[in-house]
Amino acid sequence: MSQQDTINYDAVLSKFREDPFAYVDINAMHTGHIRFHVREGDKVEGLTGDFRHIKGTLLCELTRERNQKPIHCTTNGEVSFVNKVLDGQFVQAGEKIMTIRHPLKKREIIEQILRDVLVPFAAPEKAKYYFAMDIQNRIEKFGQRSVSVKAGDEVFTMSLMKRDTPVYYTGEAGIIHSVYFKPGQSMELGEPLVGVCPPEKVAVVEKIITRVKAEWE
Amino acid sequence: MQEIRKRLTKIEERLNYISQVKGSEKWGNVDSVLQRFVAVRDAIFDISTDKMATKIHTLEDEISFLEERAEESLTGMDRVRIVRSPLRFSLKDILENVYDDYTELGGEEEASIDASMVCAKATVSAKIKGKTVTQQVMVIGHEKGHGEEYRNGGCSKPWGNEKALRFMMVAQTEGIPIHAYIFTPGSFPVEEYPGAGQQIARNIYAMTKLEVPIISIISEGGSGGAEAIGCSDYRLMFSHGYYSVISPEGGAAIEGKVREGQKIPMEMVESCAERLKITATDNLRLKTIDRIVEEPLLGAKRDAYEFFKRVKYEMIRATDEVVLKTKSLRAFRNYEMKLNRSRKELGDDAHIDVSWELNRDEMARLLEMRSKKYRAMGCEGICAKGSFLGRLASRVKEKSSKYFYNIRYDMLHSHQKQVKQVMHDVTSESAVVIKQVAGPLASVFDFFTRRQESPALLVGGEDLNREQVYDNTYTSPLANEDRTVTCPNSERLGCKDLWVPDLYGQFGGVCENCGHHFPLEYQWYLKHLFDRDSIREFNSKLLARNPLNSPDFEKRLKVAIKKTGRRSSMITFDARVRGVEVVVAMLYSNFRNGTVGSTEGEKFVQAAERARMMRRPLLSYVHTTGGIRIQEGTLGVTQMPKCTMAVREYVDAGGLYVVVYDNNSYAGPVASFLGCSYYQFAIRSSRIGFAGPRVIRDTTGVDIPPDYHSARNALKRGHIQGIWDRREFRTNLHKSLMTMGGKSLYYR
Numbered sequence: 001m002s003q004q005d006t007i008n009y010d011a012v013l014s015k016f017r018e019d020p021f022a023y024v025d026i027n028a029m030h031t032g033h034i035r036f037h038v039r040e041g042d043k044v045e046g047l048t049g050d051f052r053h054i055k056g057t058l059l060c061e062l063t064r065e066r067n068q069k070p071i072h073c074t075t076n077g078e079v080s081f082v083n084k085v086l087d088g089q090f091v092q093a094g095e096k097i098m099t100i101r102h103p104l105k106k107r108e109i110i111e112q113i114l115r116d117v118l119v120p121f122a123a124p125e126k127a128k129y130y131f132a133m134d135i136q137n138r139i140e141k142f143g144q145r146s147v148s149v150k151a152g153d154e155v156f157t158m159s160l161m162k163r164d165t166p167v168y169y170t171g172e173a174g175i176i177h178s179v180y181f182k183p184g185q186s187m188e189l190g191e192p193l194v195g196v197c198p199p200e201k202v203a204v205v206e207k208i209i210t211r212v213k214a215e216w217e
Numbered sequence: 218m219q220e221i222r223k224r225l226t227k228i229e230e231r232l233n234y235i236s237q238v239k240g241s242e243k244w245g246n247v248d249s250v251l252q253r254f255v256a257v258r259d260a261i262f263d264i265s266t267d268k269m270a271t272k273i274h275t276l277e278d279e280i281s282f283l284e285e286r287a288e289e290s291l292t293g294m295d296r297v298r299i300v301r302s303p304l305r306f307s308l309k310d311i312l313e314n315v316y317d318d319y320t321e322l323g324g325e326e327e328a329s330i331d332a333s334m335v336c337a338k339a340t341v342s343a344k345i346k347g348k349t350v351t352q353q354v355m356v357i358g359h360e361k362g363h364g365e366e367y368r369n370g371g372c373s374k375p376w377g378n379e380k381a382l383r384f385m386m387v388a389q390t391e392g393i394p395i396h397a398y399i400f401t402p403g404s405f406p407v408e409e410y411p412g413a414g415q416q417i418a419r420n421i422y423a424m425t426k427l428e429v430p431i432i433s434i435i436s437e438g439g440s441g442g443a444e445a446i447g448c449s450d451y452r453l454m455f456s457h458g459y460y461s462v463i464s465p466e467g468g469a470a471i472e473g474k475v476r477e478g479q480k481i482p483m484e485m486v487e488s489c490a491e492r493l494k495i496t497a498t499d500n501l502r503l504k505t506i507d508r509i510v511e512e513p514l515l516g517a518k519r520d521a522y523e524f525f526k527r528v529k530y531e532m533i534r535a536t537d538e539v540v541l542k543t544k545s546l547r548a549f550r551n552y553e554m555k556l557n558r559s560r561k562e563l564g565d566d567a568h569i570d571v572s573w574e575l576n577r578d579e580m581a582r583l584l585e586m587r588s589k590k591y592r593a594m595g596c597e598g599i600c601a602k603g604s605f606l607g608r609l610a611s612r613v614k615e616k617s618s619k620y621f622y623n624i625r626y627d628m629l630h631s632h633q634k635q636v637k638q639v640m641h642d643v644t645s646e647s648a649v650v651i652k653q654v655a656g657p658l659a660s661v662f663d664f665f666t667r668r669q670e671s672p673a674l675l676v677g678g679e680d681l682n683r684e685q686v687y688d689n690t691y692t693s694p695l696a697n698e699d700r701t702v703t704c705p706n707s708e709r710l711g712c713k714d715l716w717v718p719d720l721y722g723q724f725g726g727v728c729e730n731c732g733h734h735f736p737l738e739y740q741w742y743l744k745h746l747f748d749r750d751s752i753r754e755f756n757s758k759l760l761a762r763n764p765l766n767s768p769d770f771e772k773r774l775k776v777a778i779k780k781t782g783r784r785s786s787m788i789t790f791d792a793r794v795r796g797v798e799v800v801v802a803m804l805y806s807n808f809r810n811g812t813v814g815s816t817e818g819e820k821f822v823q824a825a826e827r828a829r830m831m832r833r834p835l836l837s838y839v840h841t842t843g844g845i846r847i848q849e850g851t852l853g854v855t856q857m858p859k860c861t862m863a864v865r866e867y868v869d870a871g872g873l874y875v876v877v878y879d880n881n882s883y884a885g886p887v888a889s890f891l892g893c894s895y896y897q898f899a900i901r902s903s904r905i906g907f908a909g910p911r912v913i914r915d916t917t918g919v920d921i922p923p924d925y926h927s928a929r930n931a932l933k934r935g936h937i938q939g940i941w942d943r944r945e946f947r948t949n950l951h952k953s954l955m956t957m958g959g960k961s962l963y964y965r
Contacts, residue, residue: 050920051920051922053922064714065699065700066698066699067703
């Protein structure tokens, strides 16, 4: 572990500490006349319900060819910016119309940091995945973070059309830090299956997670 | 002292019960009596036993007086509260006290596939001419007490109703009567296989022709859940029970348009309970039940042993009466039974000697009586508009058609069939001979003339491959707007906005990217599904009414009549689909959201009878149905068994019954005459189910996924046999008629 890494992660942490928000821009999906339903500073709700099927707060309506399209909020937070001059005006597709300031949760911060740090291994096909027998035994015996993998290791068994195919790891060597799938669950092509952490970064990652857990409410 | 304590406990129990039934301690002077009771109870060690006994006696007299007053002023909602009281008797009490012995079948207590449905083989004995005669019965009913935590309040799950059906079949195999006890606020509204609605439909369908006497008795009859075991030869009802199309709370929420999560005002619920006519007296007047079994003051409780004796007598008597009606030799026993009916005191000799075993002829008579009973049921709310002469003419026409079709199909058609068979054999034989002789010459002739094959033609002479042309026949008025609409799947599947004239014109209301079907008016189907000018409507003069005189409903009906230009939510007509003659019953959304009342039920039954008479396939196209019309109360509920009976008789006679669901189809009709069809299909993007999301959330406490009722999920659960594209409806329907109906369509 180099001193440089530590400093970088400190910077990342302080960045989140200074501004623990994500800024979600809302853009016009196509041209039309826009009418706002929220103002700056309003609290907004994202998708809710057990199946995320209840729509969030109505932000604005875009009317094109007498077709009123409501734009609902997809994340909770506060309206931090509204391009007020556009209210009642014709907007172009893709034009930024407002920004939602979303307070990051502990889990979201950790996920964002890990995404920068860990090496993801993506599903090569849409299929069901299982850990290879050897890996599974080691995980059961020692826990997943004690299992290291390197390029060429047989890590998964891909079950597709009743055929089991071994999947070999490609990428930087390290330990399996995060598992993003459940054995037997169908995964889409390109979805990350595991996040691998190079050995020299393990201590830093653990330290960051501990600090985030301790410091964020 | 112990005796005094017991009496005090009893007084407290009685006072609490009165306030519970009346919904408040403030009713009468319950609260002041309660205060006096507390004072007496607290002074138990301060005054002498004699004085205490006198005070208790005074309190008891006051409470008896209160109970009598409460009984006199019982409202509909009071009866609902009586039925829901944990002190009320339940099925297990009946099994213990009415029957000699019983063995629970299909599980016991919580170790059961559904503990809210209890099935038991029981023996019941009666003293006849000094001898004890014991007979076997199958007891099937809902249980809501004795283990309340797993009984689910008597709400049977679909698999519970399936269990009931299984043991009804056992009763049929063994030839023993069924005693059905209805103690349910409604069915548990889940769609998981076998599905609440579909299983109720299967139960009713099977019960319509179950070859054993069925006696049912209602304590709490909540709509579809009650009908799942309630289609019987004799329908009894406890005097303090209720039988309703919907719970008063549910009815009030619908009528008062109360939003989810908001509290429904108690006055609204009370008045809804009155309007729904849910009491035993109301139901007897509406002829939805046959007899009332009297209960003690403010309803029977678990220790009402004299009442259980009465129940036993009534159940045996009802079974005797049903069985006796099937016997040829019954005059004196009938007379004796009539004499007994008026007796209030039950002696040991109250029963007469009737064996419950039926032979084939008696079974046939039993089924015929059941059929007639349900055919006549719920006719209170029907009114045919038209003159006396017009009605007479239509009766004459109906009778003459009946004779015509009987002669045509039963007499001539069978001879014609035989002659055809003989002719077919003769021509086949001669063809072989001719082919051997003329074959070589014909092939030489064909080679030189190059004769071409003519295209295949269908019944009615229509070309099989001819495409249906939409745009030159009828265009939806929805297409007259110059605007675009967004497909609901646009975010997920990237559908582009659709220009309305294109969507409702050329595309037939279907998103060209994902195939989502936007709702279209029912007239579109009338124009595109059937052959041009082939529709001949019948019974159009039957008028939807307000049989329970619900306030304001008359006005709402008039609005619907004015809006649609029709008199009910069901259209029945003869039509042709590519030359195939069909009888169609169509429920459509514009008239009271396609709800079914007595008029719609009668129209459906007459359509089924017509299809049977004319030997034509019967199509039920459901543009939309919101269920049974709640303003008609139990008259609406009885349309479920009535219409299912008509379907069963039509199918048993050899008819082909096809159901196609579109848009939204929910509740009673799906749980009866629609869900019982062997051939059910759905148009894409439609929703089919028993209860809507809000009712499911309220009942089960669990939220459901947004696509829970989708046609695709209904297909996955096995409720329907296929999903059709609206643009291929005509082709698919014709194909179904041909493949499932066979060559002669009337396939047996």
